[in-house]
Amino acid sequence: MNASRNIAEPARAPVGAWAAPARVRLGWLNSSKGLGILLLMPALVLVVLFFLMPVVLTGVFAFTNMSTATGITGGAYQISPGALRVLTDRHGMGDLAERLGQPTYVVDDRGLAALEEMGIDPGIIAGLRRQYSGETYSSRREFERDIRNLPVRPDTRTVKRISEVFSRSLGNARFRSSTALIAAADAIDPDLTEEEKEALTATTYTGWTWTNDNFRRLATSRDTTRVFFNTLFFVAMTLTLFNVGYAMLLAITTHYIPERPAGIFRIIWFLPRISPVVIYVLLWKWLAWDTGFISAVLSNFGVRPRNWMLDTAANAWFFVILINGFVGASMGMVIFASAIKAIPESLFHAASVDGAYRWQQIRHIILPQLKWPILFVTCYQTLSLLTSIDQTLLATDGGPGGATEIWSLWVYHTALNNYAGNLQYGLGAAMALVLVVIGIVLSLIYLRLFNYNALVAKPRIEL
Amino acid sequence: MTTRLLRTTAAAVLLAAGAGAASAESVTISVWAGGSGPNDNYRVDAIEMAADILEREAAIRGEELDITVEKKLDNTWDDFKQAVTLAAEAGNAPNILVTGHEDIAPWAQSGLIVPVEDYLNLDAWPINDIYENLMEISSFGGIQYGLPQDAESRPFFFWKEHMRAIGYTDEELDALPESVESGEYTLANVLEDAKKMVDQGVVEAGYGFYPRQSNGPDFWQFYTSFGGIMEEDGKLVLDKAAMQDFYQFFVDAVEAGVTRKNHIGTPGDQWYAEVASGKAGIWHGGTWHYARYVNQEGLEDFFGTLVFSLIPAGEGGRPNTLTHPLVYVVTDQADDDLELIAAELVKIASEPRINTLHAIKSAHLGIAHQQSNIDLYANDRWAREATERLLPHANAMPNNADFGTYWNAMWSGLEAAWTGQKTPEQAVNDVEAELKNSLGEAIIIR
Numbered sequence: 005m006n007a008s009r010n011i012a013e014p015a016r017a018p019v020g021a022w023a024a025p026a027r028v029r030l031g032w033l034n035s036s037k038g039l040g041i042l043l044l045m046p047a048l049v050l051v052v053l054f055f056l057m058p059v060v061l062t063g064v065f066a067f068t069n070m071s072t073a074t075g076i077t078g079g080a081y082q083i084s085p086g087a088l089r090v091l092t093d094r095h096g097m098g099d100l101a102e103r104l105g106q107p108t109y110v111v112d113d114r115g116l117a118a119l120e121e122m123g124i125d126p127g128i129i130a131g132l133r134r135q136y137s138g139e140t141y142s143s144r145r146e147f148e149r150d151i152r153n154l155p156v157r158p159d160t161r162t163v164k165r166i167s168e169v170f171s172r173s174l175g176n177a178r179f180r181s182s183t184a185l186i187a188a189a190d191a192i193d194p195d196l197t198e199e200e201k202e203a204l205t206a207t208t209y210t211g212w213t214w215t216n217d218n219f220r221r222l223a224t225s226r227d228t229t230r231v232f233f234n235t236l237f238f239v240a241m242t243l244t245l246f247n248v249g250y251a252m253l254l255a256i257t258t259h260y261i262p263e264r265p266a267g268i269f270r271i272i273w274f275l276p277r278i279s280p281v282v283i284y285v286l287l288w289k290w291l292a293w294d295t296g297f298i299s300a301v302l303s304n305f306g307v308r309p310r311n312w313m314l315d316t317a318a319n320a321w322f323f324v325i326l327i328n329g330f331v332g333a334s335m336g337m338v339i340f341a342s343a344i345k346a347i348p349e350s351l352f353h354a355a356s357v358d359g360a361y362r363w364q365q366i367r368h369i370i371l372p373q374l375k376w377p378i379l380f381v382t383c384y385q386t387l388s389l390l391t392s393i394d395q396t397l398l399a400t401d402g403g404p405g406g407a408t409e410i411w412s413l414w415v416y417h418t419a420l421n422n423y424a425g426n427l428q429y430g431l432g433a434a435m436a437l438v439l440v441v442i443g444i445v446l447s448l449i450y451l452r453l454f455n456y457n458a459l460v461a462k463p464r465i466e467l
Numbered sequence: 468m469t470t471r472l473l474r475t476t477a478a479a480v481l482l483a484a485g486a487g488a489a490s491a492e493s494v495t496i497s498v499w500a501g502g503s504g505p506n507d508n509y510r511v512d513a514i515e516m517a518a519d520i521l522e523r524e525a526a527i528r529g530e531e532l533d534i535t536v537e538k539k540l541d542n543t544w545d546d547f548k549q550a551v552t553l554a555a556e557a558g559n560a561p562n563i564l565v566t567g568h569e570d571i572a573p574w575a576q577s578g579l580i581v582p583v584e585d586y587l588n589l590d591a592w593p594i595n596d597i598y599e600n601l602m603e604i605s606s607f608g609g610i611q612y613g614l615p616q617d618a619e620s621r622p623f624f625f626w627k628e629h630m631r632a633i634g635y636t637d638e639e640l641d642a643l644p645e646s647v648e649s650g651e652y653t654l655a656n657v658l659e660d661a662k663k664m665v666d667q668g669v670v671e672a673g674y675g676f677y678p679r680q681s682n683g684p685d686f687w688q689f690y691t692s693f694g695g696i697m698e699e700d701g702k703l704v705l706d707k708a709a710m711q712d713f714y715q716f717f718v719d720a721v722e723a724g725v726t727r728k729n730h731i732g733t734p735g736d737q738w739y740a741e742v743a744s745g746k747a748g749i750w751h752g753g754t755w756h757y758a759r760y761v762n763q764e765g766l767e768d769f770f771g772t773l774v775f776s777l778i779p780a781g782e783g784g785r786p787n788t789l790t791h792p793l794v795y796v797v798t799d800q801a802d803d804d805l806e807l808i809a810a811e812l813v814k815i816a817s818e819p820r821i822n823t824l825h826a827i828k829s830a831h832l833g834i835a836h837q838q839s840n841i842d843l844y845a846n847d848r849w850a851r852e853a854t855e856r857l858l859p860h861a862n863a864m865p866n867n868a869d870f871g872t873y874w875n876a877m878w879s880g881l882e883a884a885w886t887g888q889k890t891p892e893q894a895v896n897d898v899e900a901e902l903k904n905s906l907g908e909a910i911i912i913r
Binding site for chain 1: 544545548549551552556566567569570572573574576577578579584585586587588589590591608609610671672682683701702727728729731732733734737807867868870871872874875878879882883884885886887888889897900901904905908
């Protein structure tokens with residue numbers, strides 16, 4: 005017997021003449037399966053949009069060399085000096101590079117005919133023919149100067165249009181498509197081989213290309229190991245000391261003190277989580293700056309003022325873990341505390357009657373009952389610490405000297421932060437993808453470790 | 468006949484109306500400036516002034532042009548560049564940008580910006596009056612992409628009173644800039660003097676030499692001081708020995724107790740307040756610091772309190788300074804007319820008189836010859852002396868699309884060595900490995 009089918013039954017009653025075809029079309033809604041999918045739809049759309057799409061896009065970006073310089077939408081073909089240098093150095097095509105690259109402007113009949121077609125003032129064309137026919141210029145500026153010296157002086161926009169028509173080189177020219185590039189190159193050198201054309205297309209392309217290079221760079225870079233161990237240290241310490249350890253301590257101690265003070269105590273520990281992160285970190289900075297609280301107090305004892313947060317790598321770690329830990333502890337505290345509350349009072353009374361100490365109560369009653377919440381908090385907090393960035397960014401920004409650079413911060417610094425305006429989206433995405441993979445693997449390990457199947461036994465009753 | 472007349476009249480009226488609508492053009496031009504503090508408002512205000520002139524020019528030609536200028540100043544560089552690149556990817560790039568010249572290379576490659584030479588007559592006033600080397604710095608691959616917005620250079624500063632306290636006479640202090648320029652007074656002397664100040668209690672430990680507290684182009688000057696070059700024939704160059712000497716200098720400063728090990732990350736406001744109040748003995752900054760010290764930090768007698776010079780030479784190098792001109796660049800827009808108007812605005816904003824407002828208010832250096840004939844500029848002691856003493860020795864960073872990668876590696880190496888995470892040798896080796904890995908043949912390592 006299926007309960008949901010029973011509930012859905014009355015809806016079948018026809019309401020009007022139009023209801024009959026509607027019933028046929030929406031018939032699938034009457035099964036719990038169909039209704040379930042419909043109800044899940046909004047969630048599915050959100051999951052696809054905000055989880056699946058970003059992950060898939062990260063995966064796609066990771067295999068490209070995208071950066072600000074290449075753009076993300078595609079590129080053009082530009083015969084820049086840099087491209088010509090690569091053509092010479094890597095492909096040994098120095099001659100071709102020279103021919104393509106030299107800017108030349110030739111006043112010839114072809115160009116003059118083109119001007120007539122464009123509807124340029126005949127006076128200008130006549131002047132060009134009379135004064136400069138056959139002339140060759142190696143600089144655009146010089147040629148344009150001469151155009152302006154004509155008796156009928158064209159305006160700047162027309163000067164630009166005229167000079168473009170007489171350009172007989174590809175130096176710095178930008179083409180939208182490779183066919184346009186090859187056509188233009190063919191006009192200059194009709195004997196180009198297929199190989200040369202390919203090299204030309206590849207070296208002049210300004211957009212992004214597919215590549216495995218990001219992963220090769222990650223695998224061989226010395227920074228990778230350093231940042232990896234930084235991240236491991238950060239997650240392990242914050243998780244065990246605060247997010248689980250300290251949270252448990254708070255939950256158990258507040259369990260044994262009267263209700264009202266316990267509530268106040270818990271609210272205090274909630275403050276780091278509910279205060280805006282910028283203000284929260286700023287308070288820590290005021291505490292630790294060389295003109296801050298710690299320095300002010302210690303200077304009375306002859307200790308030289310210093311920036312305690314950035315003084316040494318150890319100091320920085322101390323603060324980073326504390327700042328993140330205080331935020332993280334509150335969540336574990338709430339979950340553990342409510343789980344302890346769910347343990348029947350009678351168990352504690354019975355234990356007290358049997359003469360069990362507090363420690364024995366904790367060990368034999370509370371902890372065994374908290375297995376599932378501990379798994380949840382550990383798993384959830386590992387993943388959230390792996391991707392946590394805001395507190396560390398604001399506090400040390402990875403300093404001093406990269407000592408507290410953790411993976412997520414490294415991704416940010418690579419993909420979204422560059423002093424010279426060239427953000428490395430591709431490399432950053434590859435780094436982020438590694439993080440996604442690590443997250444998934446860790447989740448699987450946790451489920452295995454805590455034996456999920458045994459924990460959540462198959463229900464004996466069917467709802 | 469009547470119908471025909473009517474029809475012709477109607478057509479004529481329609482045409483006239485159409486022409487009228489076309490000439491009454493109303494456009495919005497947005498301009499964003501990066502790294503701009505309270506004294507830098509003329510970077511964007513100049514565009515507004517230019518819009519007024521362009522509107523009047525159009526009116527005289529009988530066209531109706533109405534330009535609304537939207538201005539935005541961004542105090543930082545990182546955030547500004549992030550905002551610009553992301554806005555451009557989303558197709559919302561502002562029309563005009565005021566940015567560092569080093570952005571031209573990557574932004575030109577991506578097509579984010581368009582060459583101003585496609586719209587402007589480079590032989591016309593005021594462009595024909597702009598210093599040739601600044602025009603060169605605003606171009607890439609032989610194309611004029613932008614126009615210089617300002618120039619500056621980055622001097623060394625000495626606090627006179629502290630120098631006197633360790634035995635310098637007034638004559639020696641007056642001669643100091645020359646002995647720096649001749650290579651007599653070197654970075655080794657800087658450490659020596661800073662140490663004297665700390666040892667004698669003139670300044671607190673860590674305040675003898677008090678460098679810039681955040682990433683910036685300034686640090687390339689020390690690389691140059693030790694003989695390093697950034698680019699040769701269009702290819703980036705890493706000179707390992709110079710890089711190591713440069714790292715070693717900062718490590719030595721920390722070890723001697725004259726520079727703080729945890730100096731990087733000091734809040735900027737705190738840094739300015741400290742150097743302008745005599746808490747530090749020797750430091751380096753930029754020409755624009757003059758405006759900050761005098762206007763915001765309350766330093767009254769600038770010339771009586773400070774000596775400024777080039778960055779002293781290290782071993783194997785030369786005294787130098789770096790100029791990091793900002794440039795006006797025009798972004799690619801779907802509507803070509805907007806690019807034309809933006810380019811025209813940038814041109815007019817480069818008028819010596821308009822640019823002088825920015826130069827003097829923000830204590831930057833001028834961009835054009837004729838500015839020395841404008842009283843406001845010529846009568847300003849700081850602009851005059853800084854131009855004479857510093858600008859002839861100024862280098863600029865290369866316009867190279869890969870320079871950002873090189874810069875990041877240089878900075879992380881310096882940070883690691885300075886804070887004691889790595890020895891200078893290790894740091895340089897790591898920089899080399901990183902650059903070989905990421906840039907390959909695009910960088911020459913020697």
